[in-house]
Amino acid sequence: MSAASPTDKAVKARAAIRSGEWTGHTSGLAEGHVQGNVVILPELLANDFLRYCQRNPKPCPLLAVSEPGEALLPSLGADIDIRTDVPRYRLWRDGVLTDQPTDINNLWRSDLITFVIGCSFSFEEALLESGIPLRHIAQNRNVAMYRSNIATAPAGVFNGPMVVSMRPLKATDAIRAIQITSRFPNVHGAPVHIGNPELIGIADLAAPDYGDAVDVLPDEIPVFWACGVTPQAAITQARPEFCITHAPGAMLITDLLNHHLAI
């Protein structure tokens, strides 16, 4: 047997997703590959959203934007079809979640534009490779996420608080994590806050707004990164008539390699 090329892993994972064989979370799938948050909007709203991402690059780092009505994303993978290649979607009408289908062929429109936004899975891989333990991964939980009081820069109808993810780290690991994630601006980059959560409007670390709480030990410091859930918060607030996103944790797997994102 010959060794699989790196891209084969991504192609195979997407094939399983496309066929409906895999409809769950993508954490750990096609290891080493960039995964993306997905937002699909009608062109009329997409222009506002594109400006929103441009103005808020830390929570909304754009990996790709499609042409209107174009379901393929060749810059992320030769065979990617956004209508079938996400394990589970969320359909939002007027800002209300109405369905969670496993493909969106029957919802596709000629005016839809797809946004793919970088995800912390990429920098978490770099942290783990550097020997920095991540408690939520060790405990097989989702990362803890909070609505902070850090305002995003509004654009058109899109506005709202920055959602942040928190990872508790020892001080030396926190310093190293800042160095490492600074090299990954396309997947949220350096942290936006360290230390006292109250300074960014988080009253209780044990009560995250999304994901699962993890303990912060006495010799650890909470480290906060801008989070790709931020656009979903802005979308909920903007109540667009039509919007499709990925379901949390069920991301688009691309052919890009995490290592290639490092600057």
Next chain:
Amino acid sequence: MSAASPTDKAVKARAAIRSGEWTGHTSGLAEGHVQGNVVILPELLANDFLRYCQRNPKPCPLLAVSEPGEALLPSLGADIDIRTDVPRYRLWRDGVLTDQPTDINNLWRSDLITFVIGCSFSFEEALLESGIPLRHIAQNRNVAMYRSNIATAPAGVFNGPMVVSMRPLKATDAIRAIQITSRFPNVHGAPVHIGNPELIGIADLAAPDYGDAVDVLPDEIPVFWACGVTPQAAITQARPEFCITHAPGAMLITDLLNHHLAI
């Protein structure tokens, strides 16, 4: 009048020091130029000290090491003579401070080796240029320094605790300061600790072991860097029969530019 070349500033400052006209602190002199901590040891002890620096690059980043008996340091400046170009020296015999002369011509020996070690003045300039306020500079105080419980790696007779300098910063400035100082490994590099001082054996930030205390405000986090006073602590402990250092704050001014140290 023609503008002075960058090097002219360093040459002029050294001339004033060499003539005995300037015998004080060098902070703010020849702005933009690298200044160095100085340690001069007999060759017999210098080998141990060289290994000590090699094993502890964060507190003891070596900018230059002379040949035995050689008073010139051409890699740091064409006209530098280490016997005259430091504003004030400290003479140590058996680890005890015995004199603070302004030149060491009459103390020079053919077996002396000079070590020049990077100094935080270089990265402080980069922090200030990036708009990060430094309280000790704003308040015209010496930076606060503490003996931590972080052990250095011993070499021969040299051993001891890492001395750290502390600067209180807002979280976003602390993150930026980690990014900036990571680019300056030759002048202590990234911090060694952030947050709770007790975790590195510092009981009271208001009582520094060297320098002056500054307030840490409620929205600030203490950030700790390895400090060039560490070798002086190791020398005090090793009690070498003969040693010359610079007097604290009265550094060697070199022709090197701080900007050129950045990686």
